[in-house]
Amino acid sequence: MADLFSDEWMKGYMDAWNNEPDLSDALAAIDFNSVIGYGFVGDDGPTGVITVENGKVTSAGSYDGENLSWDIRAKPANWEKWLSKGIGMAGLGMAYTTGKMKFAVGDYSAMLKDPRMAGPFIKSFSVMGTV
Numbered sequence: 001m002a003d004l005f006s007d008e009w010m011k012g013y014m015d016a017w018n019n020e021p022d023l024s025d026a027l028a029a030i031d032f033n034s035v036i037g038y039g040f041v042g043d044d045g046p047t048g049v050i051t052v053e054n055g056k057v058t059s060a061g062s063y064d065g066e067n068l069s070w071d072i073r074a075k076p077a078n079w080e081k082w083l084s085k086g087i088g089m090a091g092l093g094m095a096y097t098t099g100k101m102k103f104a105v106g107d108y109s110a111m112l113k114d115p116r117m118a119g120p121f122i123k124s125f126s127v128m129g130t131v
Contacts, residue, residue: 004079005038005048007062012131014050014060020127026120028055034069041073041102070106083129092122 003009018024032055037046049066051059074082078100087095095101096108111117 004076004083005046007048009131010038010048010050010060010062013048013128014057016127016130017050017057017124020123023120023123023127024055024057026055026116026123027052030055030116032117032120035066037063037066037068037071037105039063039071039073040079041075043073046071046073046104068105071104072106073102073104074100082125086126086129087122089118089122 032052034052035049036052037049039046039048045065046063046068049061049063049068050057051066074095078095082091082095092101093112096103111121
């Protein structure tokens with residue numbers, strides 16, 4: 001398996017995302033467009049990035065200075081736990097409030113208030129676990 005959020009891993013994530021209707025089709029229904037970075041707490045920037053256009057990931061790879069809509073960070077052990085076990089709405093809220101998941105960029109509370117975004121966000125963790 002490629003290293004978490006490496007260029008190779010992010011390309012696998014793109015394929016998994018686009019092949020999961022509960023994620024890509026749900027976000028296409030709300031015309032979701034975003035540039036999302038993923039990485040580790042304490043790093044200067046995210047490690048990997050995806051570009052989402054109308055719910056589908058159109059590019060993925062190593063972060064190279066892209067202007068981010070979201071930048072999601074956590075410690076490697078937390079990422080591994082969420083990828084292996086998934087995360088529900090309560091777990092997501094707990095991860096955020098305890099600081100285990102950090103949003104360096106992006107409005108976490110706005111996302112959670114819109115169930116059309118919250119459900120797919122949670123689904124993205126189970127999709128990550130398939131990469």
